Amino acid sequence: MRLQSKLTQFSFELVAECPHTRARAGLLHTPHGTIPTPVFMPVGTQASVKGLNQRDLAEDLGVKILLANTYHLYLRPGHEAIERMGGLHRFMSWPNSILTDSGGFQVFSLSGLRQISEDGVLFHSHLNGDAHTFTPESTVDVQLALGSDILMALDECPEYPVTREYARESMLRTVRWAARGVDHWRRTAGQPVRHALFPIVQGSMFADLRCECTRALVDLDAPGYAIGGLSVGEPRPISLEMAEVTAEILPRERPRYAMGVGMPGELAEYVARGVDMMDCVLPSRNARNGYLFTSEGRVIIKHARYKEDQAPIDPACRCYTCSRYSRAYLRHLFLSGEILYAALATRHNLQRYLDIMGQIRHAIISGSFPEYLKTVRAASALAE
């Protein structure tokens, strides 16, 4: 009975907790498989992780959950078209779990013309200027049409910095939107929970507003919670502080997702503050720009020093790219603008992120996370 329910519905199970930090290891069960946490989720904005196919992701890299962007898929090809194609999993031929954002972040970052009201947000498509409206209810409907395993509630992600007055007004609206979204989701998503909805904590960089928001959202008794509004230009120590004050209040037995973070050295820092899930475009975007993450620090592949370097990007990496290709060859592909470069570099950078998360999880389970964190901090200090 228990196994059956795990396979068909959403649930979160804690496996180990670090006694000295807030780090936890868990298992996130969704109808599309079980995800060991802490987890890093690669970003597939347009239902595609740029440069990689689904076999690379699922079989070679072992990715259990991907992120896709509601805003982009809503505009093109449209959630209704995707629903008619059997849902996003079938449309993109992805067997594992999918998390979608609510579209709010893109509305605020991409769409130049937008109007926020109590009802929702009116915006103009960055593709053709057409006017659209997202409401807390409609973004749930769009994500249910996509068939996401984890949905995000509509929120407003204020830019940085904003006044305290605006941060509070915006945060309170986000809370009201979350309540409407959760209410709509409870009535439409059905039971048992196959499509979990996470409200998003906002409050800009004001710790007390973050706490006020978190308490209000916890009252909604959602299946999980996201920490949004980070990585919007604030100094890194502030992002970590905001994640920390939020995670302290979030219920222990629910998964916590820090949106849009972070650099490799920061992953363990977020985990130490109680975060279970993260996503970031950095590994894939930086790969395409020639910036590679390795166990020995960064490699800027265009540098002349790699012109005849026969070593792999990272001698300690087991990825396909590192097992077959030299820095010299990758540098040549990069400088020649070859498509193959993006595919090989992205594969490596994602492997690096997944390896780090694997090491973190192992450290938590084996009781050595504080030592692991110390090593990461020492290496980060050296790199600066």
Ligand SMILES: [Zn+2]
């Ligand atoms: Zn590699």
